Amino acid sequence: MELSDRFLDALVYAARLHASQRRKGSGAPYVSHLLRVCGIALEHGADEDEAIAALLHDAVEDQGGRARLDEIRARYGDRVAEIVAGCSDTDQTPKPPWRQRKEAYLAHLPEATPSMRLVSAADKLDNVRSILADYLDSGDAVFARFKGGREGTLWYHRRIVEILKQLGRNRLVDELDRTVGELERAVGAKPERSA
Secondary structure: OOOOHHHHHHHHHHHHHOOOOEOOOOOOEOHHHHHHHHHHHHHOOOOHHHHHHHHHOOHHHHOOHHHHHHHHHHHHOHHHHHHHHHOOOOOOOOOOOHHHHHHHHHHHHHHOOHHHHHHHHHHHHHHHHHHHHHHHHHHHHHHHHOOOHHHHHHHHHHHHHHHHHHHOOOHHHHHHHHHHHHHHHHHOOOOOOOO
């Protein structure tokens, strides 16, 4: 697949939207996360709309809520906007409480389209890889920067894996499962399984 100028426009747009944001822990420019999520999605078969949505998956939550989603829809179309909306756990400012947002996201995931699940899994894989790397560098201190703390962070990612596996295993879901398992083993956590 060849990516068009539309993708290049989205790349610049995403970089500008998140220009002042930094990654928790590393302090790297936030665009590094967006690029990795996009790369993971492309490596697992994303089409151009899915790749653009991967670049913009955090724009609604972090850079403008519903108005930003409307702008994304106008610039990149309904399909991109729907994928981004499906990957967002809120469009409200201020954001609702952490646990409430995560439980709502988990409840929505079984109804998510395959495109939404692809971008979500790519996002979560990059996040868990980053958490694991930071944990290996600094131990439990890494969890202080997450509203869910150690237990909430582990619970949330394990639940995502469980839901995605029920919806259909693939190479990306299996890689996310392995990576979450590595994090659980590293912190000595027994996975919290849900019924």
